Amino acid sequence: MHPNELSVFLQTLQTIVGTAHVLSEGDLSAWELDWRKREQGKALAVVRPASTDEVARVVQACAAAQVSLVPQGGNTGMVVGSTPDASGTQVVLSLARMNRIRQLDAANLTVTVEAGCVLQTLQEACEAAGFLYPLSMASEGSCTVGGNLGTNAGGTQVVRYGNTRELCLGLEVVTAAGEVWNGLSGLRKDNTGYDLRHLFIGSEGTLGVITAATMKLFPSPKSMMTAYASVPSLDAAVELLGLAHQKLSSGLTGFEVMGAFALRLVRKHFPQQPVPFEGDDPFCVVLEVSDHDSEAHARALLESLLEEALQDGCVLDAVVAENLSQARALWHIRESIPLAQAQEGLNIKHDISIAVSRIPDFVRETDAAIQEAFPGARMVNYGHLGDGNLHYNVQAPVGADAEAFLRAQEKPMNALVYAQVDRFNGSISAEHGIGSLKREKLAEHKSPVALGVMRAIKLALDPHNLMNPGRVLKL
Ligand code: FAD
Ligand code: MLT
Ligand code: ZN
Numbered sequence: 001m002h003p004n005e006l007s008v009f010l011q012t013l014q015t016i017v018g019t020a021h022v023l024s025e026g027d028l029s030a031w032e033l034d035w036r037k038r039e040q041g042k043a044l045a046v047v048r049p050a051s052t053d054e055v056a057r058v059v060q061a062c063a064a065a066q067v068s069l070v071p072q073g074g075n076t077g078m079v080v081g082s083t084p085d086a087s088g089t090q091v092v093l094s095l096a097r098m099n100r101i102r103q104l105d106a107a108n109l110t111v112t113v114e115a116g117c118v119l120q121t122l123q124e125a126c127e128a129a130g131f132l133y134p135l136s137m138a139s140e141g142s143c144t145v146g147g148n149l150g151t152n153a154g155g156t157q158v159v160r161y162g163n164t165r166e167l168c169l170g171l172e173v174v175t176a177a178g179e180v181w182n183g184l185s186g187l188r189k190d191n192t193g194y195d196l197r198h199l200f201i202g203s204e205g206t207l208g209v210i211t212a213a214t215m216k217l218f219p220s221p222k223s224m225m226t227a228y229a230s231v232p233s234l235d236a237a238v239e240l241l242g243l244a245h246q247k248l249s250s251g252l253t254g255f256e257v258m259g260a261f262a263l264r265l266v267r268k269h270f271p272q273q274p275v276p277f278e279g280d281d282p283f284c285v286v287l288e289v290s291d292h293d294s295e296a297h298a299r300a301l302l303e304s305l306l307e308e309a310l311q312d313g314c315v316l317d318a319v320v321a322e323n324l325s326q327a328r329a330l331w332h333i334r335e336s337i338p339l340a341q342a343q344e345g346l347n348i349k350h351d352i353s354i355a356v357s358r359i360p361d362f363v364r365e366t367d368a369a370i371q372e373a374f375p376g377a378r379m380v381n382y383g384h385l386g387d388g389n390l391h392y393n394v395q396a397p398v399g400a401d402a403e404a405f406l407r408a409q410e411k412p413m414n415a416l417v418y419a420q421v422d423r424f425n426g427s428i429s430a431e432h433g434i435g436s437l438k439r440e441k442l443a444e445h446k447s448p449v450a451l452g453v454m455r456a457i458k459l460a461l462d463p464h465n466l467m468n469p470g471r472v473l474k475l
Contacts, residue, residue: 001044001065001067001089005065006044009061009065009067010022010024010045012061012065013045013047013058013061013091016049016054016057016058016061017047017048017049017050017054017058021047021048021049021050021097022045022046022047022048023045023046023047023048024043024044024045024046028043028046028092030075031043031046031072031075031083031084031092031094032083032084032092033083034075034077034080034082034083035075035076035077035078036078036080036342036346036349037346038080038346038437039080039083039086039436040086041083041084041085041086041090042084042085042086042087042088043070043084043088043090043091043092044067044084044088044089044090044091045091045092046091046092046094047091047092047093047094048094048096048097049093049095049097049098050097050098051098052098052172052174052180052211052212053180055093055095055098055174055209055211056174056178056179056180057178058091058093059093059174059175059176059177059178059209060177060178062091062466063176063177063178063464063466066464066466067089067090067091067466068089068090068091068465068466068467068468068469069090069091069092069093069205069209069466069467069468070082070083070084070090070091070092070093070205070468071093071095071146071150071205071209071210071467071468072092072093072094072095072147073094073095073096073115073116073143073144073145073146073147073148073150074096074118074139074142074143074144074147075142076139076142076143076147077147077151077432077433077435078349078351078432078433078435078437079429079432079433079434079435079436079437079438080435080436080437081150081151081204081205081433081434081435081436081468081471081472082147082205082435085436085470093209094116095114095115095116095144095146095209095211096116096144097116098114098115098116098117098146098211098212099114099116099117099118099121099144100113100114100117101113101114101117101121101122101125102114102212104125104126104129104131104217105186106129106130106131108186109131109216109217109218109219110169110186110214110215110216110217111125111126111131111133111214111215111217112170112184112186112212112213112214112215113145113212113213113215114145114146114211114212115144115145115146115149115209115210115211115212115213116144116145116146117144117145118140118141118142118143118144119135119136119137119139119140119141119143119144119145119148120140120141122145122215123135123136123140126217127220130219130220131217131218131219131220132217132218132219132220132221133167133215133217133218134157134160134161134167134218134253135148135153135155135157135161135164135167136155136156136157137153137154137155137156137335138335138336138338138339140155145213145215146209146210146211146213148164149164149168149171149200149201149202149210149213150201150202150203150204150205150210150433151164151202151204151431151432151433152164152165152201152202152431152433153431154384154387154389154430154431155384155431156254156256156331156334156384157253157254158384158386158387158389158431159252159253159254159255159384159386159387160250160252160253160254160290161218161253163431164201165198165201165202166216167215167216168197168201168213168214168215168216169185169186169187169188169197169214169215169216170183170184170185170186170187170197170213170214171183171184171196171197171200171201171210171212171213171214172184172210172211172212172213173196173200173208173209173210173211174208174209174211175208175461176207176208176461176462176463176464176466176467180211181196181208183196183197184212184213184214185214186214199457199461202433203472204433204434204435204468204471204472205467205468205471206458206462206467206468206469206471206472206473207457207458207461207462207467208461208462208467209467219292221253221290221291221292222291222292222293222294222295222298223290223291223293223294223295223297223298223299224253224288224289224290224291224298224327225288225289225291225295225298225299225301225302225320225321225327226254226286226287226288226320226321226326226327226330226331227286227287227288227302227306227318227319227320227321227330228276228284228285228286228318228319228321228330228333229284229285229287229306229309229315229316229317229318229319230276230277230279230281230283230284230285230315230316230317230318231281231282231283231284231285231314231315231316232281232282232313232314232316233282233283233360234257234282234283234359234360234363234364235360236283236313236314236315237257237283237285237314237385238356238357238359238360238385239309239312239314240285240287240309240314240315241255241356241385241386243305243308243309243312243314244287244305247301247304247305247308248289248301248302248305251289251290251291251298251301252287252288252289252386253288253289253290254286254287254288254386255285255286255287255288255384255385255386256285256286256287256334256382256383256384256385256386257283257284257285257382257383257385257390258283258284258285258286258333258334258337258382259282259283259379259380259381259382260280260281260282260283261378261379261380261381261395262337262340262341262380262381262382263275263284263333263337264280265337265340265341265343265344265380265395266333266336266337266340268340268344269336269339269340269343269344270336270339270340273329273332273333273336274329275333276317276319276330277317281316281317285385286330286331286333286334287302288327288331289301289302299320302320303320306318306320334382337380337382337391338391341380341393341395344395344402345395345396345402345403346396346402346403346405346406347380347393347394347395347396347402347406348393348394348406348409348410348413348414349391349393349432350390350391350392350393350394350414350417350418350421350428351389351391351429351430351431351432352389352390352392352417352421352426352427352428352429352430353387353388353389353390353426353427353430354388354390354421354424354425354426355388355424355425355426356385356386356388358424358425359385359388359390361424362420362421362424362426363381363390363392365420366392366416366417366420367379369416369420370394370413370416370417373412373413373416374394374397374409374412374413375397376397376398376400377394377395377396377397377409377413378394378395378396378397378398379392379393379394379395380393380394380395381393384430384431387430388430389430389431390430392417394413396409414441418441418444418445421445422445428441428442428445429442433472434471434472435471435472436470436471439470439471439472439473439474440474442472442473443474451473454472454473455473455475458473458475459475
């Protein structure tokens with residue numbers, strides 16, 4: 001852009017959102033560098049609107065100047081989707097100031113909330129009103145409702161409540177043309193043609209900007225009980241999951257698995273964090289039951305499940321939290337893994353899903369193939385086993401330079417793992433999305449028919465390719 005045009009463009013943005021909310025100088029790395037430090041971008045400007053109308057006018061101004069936009073919430077995404085590319089030509093549209101909870105409708109069991117509201121703030125507000133907003137993940141102190149919807153985030157309660165898509169009843173969206181679509185319905189039934197809400201959910205900012213959403217609420221359970229168990233193998237973990245489904249039914253609200261090396265990283269990087277069972281059992285599991293009767297009832301259910309599992313041999317040892325703070329501490333072990341892994345150094349992540357029943361075979365075969373092709377590679381294997389979603393991550397061998405390992409081995413490592421995922425009929429992105437990190441891989445692993453339909457949708461909704469270009473699809 002010519003300097004005069006740039007200056008006029010920035011002034012237009014300042015008129016819309018206020019001078020203080022158009023940032024184009026100084027250290028912008030909080031908006032330009034992705035959470036995993038995989039790519040440092042360069043923004044033309046960071047723009048921080050405070051209302052849907054301001055978002056619409058910013059999008060219109062960008063469209064008029066043919067400037068592309070990167071919607072950003074908490075910038076905690078895992079696939080480099082919320083930061084600008086290095087060209088210095090893209091505007092980061094931060095939704096952080098649009099953080100109001102507009103309405104909690106107790107009778108309808110819904111909450112309408114703006115896209116920039118931090119997930120934990122929403123959880124806490126709903127809890128204070130006696131309701132559960134069940135979406136939960138380790139990034140909840142920073143990630144936003146808009147980012148959760150943009151990525152169709154999963155997290156640790158999906159086994160019972162589903163992912164973000166299943167929690168959403170309606171959206172308000174600013175289209176690529178700068179129009180506002182008010183689809184904030186709190187309706188559970190509405191078969192009036194194509195469901196646009198599902199088009200925007202999981203579209204990673206490539207089709208429009210989500211400015212608000214109506215989300216489902218649930219009555220707060222009377223009691224939530226957490227257990228931590230060591231298991232002799234992944235087969236045993238799957239057996240335990242089956243038993244938990246049988247005995248707890250919809251009371252089962254969390255089932256997470258953690259490999260021995262993932263737990264060793266937590267011990268190493270967070271030594272103050274107590275971790276049960278110091279021995280290196282191959283896998284441990286965190287499981288949670290929610291109960292609408294009483295704490296005693298929840299405890300009895302969980303203890304009876306664990307007793308049976310101990311007798312069957314699918315559990316080696318187990319502890320049940322005595323109180324809320326113990327429960328939080330047990331969950332904290334699981335939630336510390338991504339941070340511990342980041343502390344250990346740059347790494348290769350595979351956020352994959354496979355039918356639960358086939359996960360043990362997948363891991364056995366793929367672990368062996370990796371050790372043969374990349375001797376010494378360290379497997380940081382953990383995740384949402386209840387959803388068939390593994391974070392099948394890899395750390396460089398001991399003593400290796402993590403950056404050099406990543407540069408040289410990420411491509412062949414991905415090729416090996418994703419070929420296995422295909423063989424097992426799985427998905428190469430279970431919950432993190434595609435962003436730019438997995439864009440080339442999507443083209444290789446998604447059916448050409450599906451890719452053609454996706455391209456047609458993208459071009460129909462964003463014909464000038466201004467909404468988060470280069471993410472998800474290459475046009
Ligand atoms: P951002 O990172 O800012 O954006 C993510 C994507 O959504 C980008 O493509 C962006 O353009 C788009 N976007 C953001 N806001 C909007 C909007 N208003 N309208 C349209 N598009 C938008 N993810 C899981 O699914 N499950 C987990 O368990 C999980 N655990 C995590 C743990 C840690 C420690 C960390 C750091 C991340 C974790 N994540 C997890 C990934 C991440 O937190 C989620 O993807 C989250 O939903 C991103 O929200 P955000 O507000 O940070 O979005
Ligand atoms: C998690 O479940 O902790 C995150 O989605 C995993 C990750 O960091 O890969
Ligand atoms: Zn996850």
